[in-house]
Amino acid sequence: MSDLSRVAALAPFRVRSFRFQWPSNLATSWAFEMETLILGWYVFVETKSVLLLTVYGSLIWLGTLISPLFGVAGDRVGYRNVLLLMRTFYTAQAALIMTLAFTGVLNPIHVLAISTLMGMVRPSDTVLRWALVGATMPAPHLMSAISIERMTSDSARVVGSLTGAGLVALLGLGPAYVVVTAFYALSLLLTFGIAASPVNARATPSHSRLSAWSDLREAVAHAWTTPLLLATLSLAFLVNLTAYPLVLGLLPYVAKEIYQTDQTGLGYLMASFSAGGLVGSITLSHKGGSIRAGRWMMMFCAAWFVMLAAFALMPTLALGIVMLVAAGCTQSFGLVPMGALLLRHSDERFRGRIMGLRMFAIYGLPIGLLIAGPIIERFGYRAMAMLYCTIGIMFTLLIGTRWHAEVWRREAVANKL
Secondary structure, three states: OOOHHHOHHHHHHHOHHHHHHHHHHHHHHHHHHHHHHHHHHHHHHHHOOHHHHHHHHHHOOHHHHOHHHHHHHHHHHOHHHHHHHHHHHHHHHHHHHHHHHHHOOOOHHHHHHHHHHHHHHHHHHHHHHHHHHHHHOOHHHHHHHHHHHHHHHHHHHHHHHHHHHHHHHHHOHHHHHHHHHHHHHHHHHHHOOOOOOOOOOOOOOOHHHOOHHHHHHHHHHHHHOOHHHHHHHHHHHHHHHHOHHHHOOOHHHHHHHHOOOOHHHHHHHHHHHHHHHHHHHHHHHHHOOOOOHHHHHHHHHHHHHHHHHHHHHOOOHHHHHHHHHHHHHHHHHHHHHHHHHHHHHOOHHHHHHHHHHHHHHHHHHHHHHHHHHHHHHHHOHHHHHHHHHHHHHHHHHHHHHHOHHHHOOOOOHHHOO
């Protein structure tokens, strides 16, 4: 690995735990994305209801409400141990859907019920992933490691979207779920290779006497009294409320109703956004710590809203794909620095819980989806997109103004190279 150490983008792989964590997370992310596309398309085609599509998109993020508690569990018993339990559950639920599909009894009610259970657990996977990166990665390699970690989800949306669409079109739902189940099982096996005890983890003597809610209150107090963390978490909630609904839960509607295409076209749309994100993540993995993270986070989150507004106005699938690539790239340039700021400036004792609060911010996504459904039915998709992007830009500027000293000033700790 000595040769890799000379390349900043690959330096995180010097850490043995990361060499297991990255492929394990990659397999999980690929399975997530295939599953989301397969089941989202299934629900919309079977029910012909955009409201049920938004309900499905909301259910898979339901667990963001309890993500901070997964962070508490990780801080207490170890991040890898919690991941093992979660990935065992993923494998079991995928095997259940596969069995129902092969026996011909699967229906949208089954999908929504299983997705509710999955949604209670799945969002917290990212909590444990990022906490592990923060706990095992030397500070000089943190930005590169987060960029590489982002590549797992970005590449998954490219490969998983295209693969999921292609498998269903070619083989049908049951055989497609054989592949999904296999990816979950592979991720579970690789998780056993992740370090059981992060090298810089610190246990507090009072842990055993405190309740989980006490632990969580401590983390909330830490975030609330640290202006940089509060600004970053506020922006995280905003982008999940107003940006992600446009490129996650609602793309099946855009594909079918706006561009009049099938699941293959949907796969292209999802893959194009993620391809842009992958380009952004690769770029940041090479730049490492040479960017001013606070400024990048603010500038590129605002630029993301602009790209999404342009996407909503595109009249053809080809032009929509081009704009989604640009949107994906600006998204990475904004969110990778966001993750680095949270990990770098959180107290080590609260790392898992702070990342849990970061995931709690994702609860803005199901809220945004549920609000979007009625707006689309009344005014149309493009009107809803313009409204969301306008709100997003306005509140991004408000956050930048409110916490100007923490996120924008050149000498701010968030912008130190």
